Amino acid sequence: MKIKDIRHLTQSFANWQKAVKSNQFDLSEFSRSLVDYMHQAQTKTQSYITILPPAEINKKLQAAVKSNKPLLGWPFSMKDIFITKGIKTTASSKILQDFVPNYDSTIHQRLSRLGGTLTAKTNSDAWGFGASTENSDFYSSKNPYDTNKVPGGSSGGSAASVAMGLSAFDIAEDTGGSIRQPAAFCGLIGFKPTYGSISRYGAIAFSSSLDTVGLIGRDIKDIVWLFNQVKGPDQKDATVYPDQKPTKIYPASRLKAKKIGYIPGFLDENVQPDIISHFHKVKDFYTNNFNIEFVEINMPHFDYGLAVYYILAPAEASSNLARYDGLRYGRSRDQFGHEAIRRILLGNFALASGYYDAYYLKALKVRRLIYQDFIQAFKKVDALLLPATPTTAFDLGEKSQDPLQMYLNDIFTIPPSLAGVPGISFPTGFDSQGLPVSLQLVGPHFSEGLLAGLILAWQQSIKPYLNYPNLP
Amino acid sequence: MTKIKYQPVIGLEIHVELNTKAKMFCHCLASHFQAKPNQNVCPVCLGLPGAMPYPNKLALYKTLVIARLLNCQINPASSFERKHYFYPDLPKGYQLTQYIKPLGYNGYLQIEDIKYPIRRVHQEEDTAKLKHQIVNGQKLSLVDFNRSGVPLVEIVTEPAFSSARQAVVFLKTLQKLLRFHQVSDCDMEKGSMRLEANVSVKKASDAKLPDYKVELKNINSFKFTAEAIDYEIKRQIKLLEKSKAIPQQTRGYDPKLKRTFPQRQKEEAHDYKYLLEPDIPPIHLPKSWLEETKNLTPANQLLQEWINKGWPESVVKILFTHFDHLSWWRKLEEQIIKKQIDRKKLGHFLLKNKSRYYLKPASQLVQDFLAGQHVVDDSKLLTQTIDQIIKDNPQAVEDFLAGKQQALYFLLGRLRYKIGNVDAPKVIKMIKDRLTKLKTSSNSLT
Numbered sequence: 001m002k003i004k005d006i007r008h009l010t011q012s013f014a015n016w017q018k019a020v021k022s023n024q025f026d027l028s029e030f031s032r033s034l035v036d037y038m039h040q041a042q043t044k045t046q047s048y049i050t051i052l053p054p055a056e057i058n059k060k061l062q063a064a065v066k067s068n069k070p071l072l073g074w075p076f077s078m079k080d081i082f083i084t085k086g087i088k089t090t091a092s093s094k095i096l097q098d099f100v101p102n103y104d105s106t107i108h109q110r111l112s113r114l115g116g117t118l119t120a121k122t123n124s125d126a127w128g129f130g131a132s133t134e135n136s137d138f139y140s141s142k143n144p145y146d147t148n149k150v151p152g153g154s155s156g157g158s159a160a161s162v163a164m165g166l167s168a169f170d171i172a173e174d175t176g177g178s179i180r181q182p183a184a185f186c187g188l189i190g191f192k193p194t195y196g197s198i199s200r201y202g203a204i205a206f207s208s209s210l211d212t213v214g215l216i217g218r219d220i221k222d223i224v225w226l227f228n229q230v231k232g233p234d235q236k237d238a239t240v241y242p243d244q245k246p247t248k249i250y251p252a253s254r255l256k257a258k259k260i261g262y263i264p265g266f267l268d269e270n271v272q273p274d275i276i277s278h279f280h281k282v283k284d285f286y287t288n289n290f291n292i293e294f295v296e297i298n299m300p301h302f303d304y305g306l307a308v309y310y311i312l313a314p315a316e317a318s319s320n321l322a323r324y325d326g327l328r329y330g331r332s333r334d335q336f337g338h339e340a341i342r343r344i345l346l347g348n349f350a351l352a353s354g355y356y357d358a359y360y361l362k363a364l365k366v367r368r369l370i371y372q373d374f375i376q377a378f379k380k381v382d383a384l385l386l387p388a389t390p391t392t393a394f395d396l397g398e399k400s401q402d403p404l405q406m407y408l409n410d411i412f413t414i415p416p417s418l419a420g421v422p423g424i425s426f427p428t429g430f431d432s433q434g435l436p437v438s439l440q441l442v443g444p445h446f447s448e449g450l451l452a453g454l455i456l457a458w459q460q461s462i463k464p465y466l467n468y469p470n471l472p
Numbered sequence: 473m474t475k476i477k478y479q480p481v482i483g484l485e486i487h488v489e490l491n492t493k494a495k496m497f498c499h500c501l502a503s504h505f506q507a508k509p510n511q512n513v514c515p516v517c518l519g520l521p522g523a524m525p526y527p528n529k530l531a532l533y534k535t536l537v538i539a540r541l542l543n544c545q546i547n548p549a550s551s552f553e554r555k556h557y558f559y560p561d562l563p564k565g566y567q568l569t570q571y572i573k574p575l576g577y578n579g580y581l582q583i584e585d586i587k588y589p590i591r592r593v594h595q596e597e598d599t600a601k602l603k604h605q606i607v608n609g610q611k612l613s614l615v616d617f618n619r620s621g622v623p624l625v626e627i628v629t630e631p632a633f634s635s636a637r638q639a640v641v642f643l644k645t646l647q648k649l650l651r652f653h654q655v656s657d658c659d660m661e662k663g664s665m666r667l668e669a670n671v672s673v674k675k676a677s678d679a680k681l682p683d684y685k686v687e688l689k690n691i692n693s694f695k696f697t698a699e700a701i702d703y704e705i706k707r708q709i710k711l712l713e714k715s716k717a718i719p720q721q722t723r724g725y726d727p728k729l730k731r732t733f734p735q736r737q738k739e740e741a742h743d744y745k746y747l748l749e750p751d752i753p754p755i756h757l758p759k760s761w762l763e764e765t766k767n768l769t770p771a772n773q774l775l776q777e778w779i780n781k782g783w784p785e786s787v788v789k790i791l792f793t794h795f796d797h798l799s800w801w802r803k804l805e806e807q808i809i810k811k812q813i814d815r816k817k818l819g820h821f822l823l824k825n826k827s828r829y830y831l832k833p834a835s836q837l838v839q840d841f842l843a844g845q846h847v848v849d850d851s852k853l854l855t856q857t858i859d860q861i862i863k864d865n866p867q868a869v870e871d872f873l874a875g876k877q878q879a880l881y882f883l884l885g886r887l888r889y890k891i892g893n894v895d896a897p898k899v900i901k902m903i904k905d906r907l908t909k910l911k912t913s914s915n916s917l918t
Contacts, residue, residue, distance in 0.1 A: 082522075236526055319556060319745075353743045
């Protein structure tokens, strides 16, 4: 099959459904072609840890179509931090490079039951520690729009795979921006729902109070549909909200006269001018079409987000990684990469007696203040429009020697994570170098329907889901 | 020179495993005694990547019951923390426990006139078990995860005891109390009750507590606990008399040599780097639980309640030790009221037949008691049963023939066990006659 045809099928579920129902293509030929393209892409973008064999993909596809499962076999990929029964799961780390679990993550189990077909496990920063995939213990992934650039991270391989049209969607996890930032760098929708919407059981933990399972995809309608299928209580994850109503995308009529906030201080010289101009473009779109009022919002503690995050996230990470003590999984602790060691040390330091109050406890308190900033803001406005990232995709190697510069890339994605509120990054076009530009909408807890409505309206105006890089 | 008087200061830490069916944070079976190694395990209690704890509500309820029985203040909102340390029996690298907000605190257990203060009662999870074995000539440490994640409750007392006897009375009362309310089996042989005593000694004139303590660990009986504490007090006094400093230490007890021995020197304070468990939302005890458990009566007060109901005191004191489940007594009371039974008569009947009704439903006791009101007087049945009993108990027969009259009462007991109440003097005579006949016949044979 031609890449054009594959892309047509992965672009929207409607396309897939129509083609499957009318037998427009051969499933086994599709499986073979898809895998061929993934291997072809791998030589240039190194997006994958594991590509499943075509026979296995075909088998699952056939079964899902035959039994008329809701997803009809629609092929997706998963970040390699999700436990998949019988399929190697590494968290892109050397410690787990031979780990084949005999149990399943809830999200994979649910998608399998719904008839989704897992095609690949994607590369990321090891354990989710990073913003470029350069911290993968195996190799860095590349941005398919420009292979000298990073795809973002930690879910960089995920975003690249969807961007190339080789996954219909990807299941990833966002701790401080790991879905929204790579989606932004690759021109996709990065959907981080409210903390506690989707079960984390079987997602290899980075920072448990922040880790949020979400999706990277092209079309907000499909994403919300999938979100509704996989979210909800799980007897294996006590942090999932018990009573969740189905998310309904707000129709255009309900967007009228809503209020959107923005934080004026961020439209300064630290943000790439392309992103600022896109911000104004989108702002004008909403004002002109829906009479939406834009309101300046002060969030006095927003600036502390990064500092708080780099206390709390490493503290929890150091604890979550304690189980890789060299006794199990066949690899000793000297296999940990630099960033993992850095975070284990940072975390242990922040939790050590004598420093605990000054760092960990203080950070918890400031997190509370940031949370309250959001709650206060949402008394005045319905949502916030923010940049997703300060810049578009940066060069490979540009920041990998300077962790602080790397951390700064998450400056807009971290505060919503600390507050547990949903944030969705969405493509707004391209910058002067031809790299995708994105913004981010953030709303109150469980406001995914409103955010999706706003994004759907925008999506219909510029159709970013039709954009593809030249690869593979 | 007058001799300085010393006073022991003893505090206790007791771990009990709750008798829930499932483990604390997963659905695996909690029972692990004599189970085949690593049978009751899953990703959660093996600490595998991505696995998450899901708290067992019944275990929390039972912990609340314990806190209530020990008259504790309750934290209606509490949480779990991760206590980090490295050990092969701890697969996650941390143990889930309640450090900041124990479920219960500032309680006491009253024994006669003394209220022994309880510092805290909190919920945690048990560790896996290490087995050091020689396999194919190689010394190996094997890990059995059946016990990993079994719900455990830690009860910590204030250093309020001044003798081994006091401590053991406390421990026995506690064991009874927890068994009575069916929250734990408290079986030391099976490891469902584990004791630690912190022992130090101060000058009687000193108001302050000593600045060291010796932890006595891994002692698995009340008797040995008492012996170990007594030994330790003597050892420490001897050292103090020689003006020697006593190091902070963990010591074990050797029951054969009847003395304690050092196990490890305690580092100043281990830094456990407690972290709020982010995978478990804050625990809010339901109001209904708090209401239900408000008026739990400790066993020693229940005793009085039962005496007030009309049970003979001497009888019920013994019976409470034997029939140690509150629900059993409740069912018995229901029957007594329904069938208008005389508690005094029933009590004496039960006392005589203690072992027969152990672990049997209360309804069977009542049924037999009522049947037993009729004395079995069928002489054919009596003769047959006597013959059977004589045949089944050759030792007793021999004892009788050797002149031990006691053996007759043993045989009477066996008979009663088989067919119920009988006219004792009459039946004793029957047995005696039968045995005498046997004697003469065997004599004539020789």
